[in-house]
Amino acid sequence: MRHYLIAPVVALGMLTGSQLALAEQDPFVSMGLFFTPISEVDYSPGTKYDGNGFGARVEVGGSLHGYGEYSQSSLDDSTGIEQDFSDTRLGLAYRSHMDFGYVIAAAEYVSFDFDTAGDEKGVGVHLGLGFNPTDAVSLYGKVGMLALDNLDGPEIRIGAHANINEGTRVFAEYRTAMLSDAGLDVDVNDLRIGISFGF
Numbered sequence: 001m002r003h004y005l006i007a008p009v010v011a012l013g014m015l016t017g018s019q020l021a022l023a024e025q026d027p028f029v030s031m032g033l034f035f036t037p038i039s040e041v042d043y044s045p046g047t048k049y050d051g052n053g054f055g056a057r058v059e060v061g062g063s064l065h066g067y068g069e070y071s072q073s074s075l076d077d078s079t080g081i082e083q084d085f086s087d088t089r090l091g092l093a094y095r096s097h098m099d100f101g102y103v104i105a106a107a108e109y110v111s112f113d114f115d116t117a118g119d120e121k122g123v124g125v126h127l128g129l130g131f132n133p134t135d136a137v138s139l140y141g142k143v144g145m146l147a148l149d150n151l152d153g154p155e156i157r158i159g160a161h162a163n164i165n166e167g168t169r170v171f172a173e174y175r176t177a178m179l180s181d182a183g184l185d186v187d188v189n190d191l192r193i194g195i196s197f198g199f
Contacts (some may be wrong), residue, residue, distance in 0.1 A: 041083070056071075
């Protein structure tokens with residue numbers, strides 16, 4: 001694991017050691033489905049591919065929880081050449097609830113499948129804040145680092161979700177990963193819109 005990933009992992013461990021009594025504030029199981037109307041992989045130098053796709057996410061646990069996530073997109077470039085792209089995440093995260101919202105830390109396994117360009121696997125760590133402007137609405141932002149086989153770089157996520165009822169919410173999230181390796185830059189961007197159900 002690269003040295004700049006150590007501090008966020010230590011922070012995750014410290015958070016999991018405190019405030020575990022707050023776990024009842026989160027549903028124990030949450031399942032979500034989402035559509036990605038915007039999905040892009042931009043190679044520089046190279047070609048930009050864009051399109052759309054779909055995905056799903058499952059969380060198990062309360063404040064301390066594990067999660068799995070998968071998304072699949074069908075992309076093409078300006079000449080119509082197609083490239084499929086998938087994003088798989090398996091992780092462990094902790095939400096520490098505060099009066100204003102929550103702090104979250106996560107460590108995850110990451111697998112990007114660029115179809116014709118091959119797979120990139122590795123780890124990611126993220127830290128974030130969530131705010132609750134109303135009882136029904138939450139806004140959040142997360143920053144992190146991805147360290148894959150040949151690509152490394154920061155990832156930013158911003159999003160919002162709104163409760164429809166006690167167990168159902170709608171959400172939107174924008175993600176951008178700015179990766180690079182030896183003169184090649186690869187930006188991976190998507191917008192996710194979906195619904196989740198908690199139990």
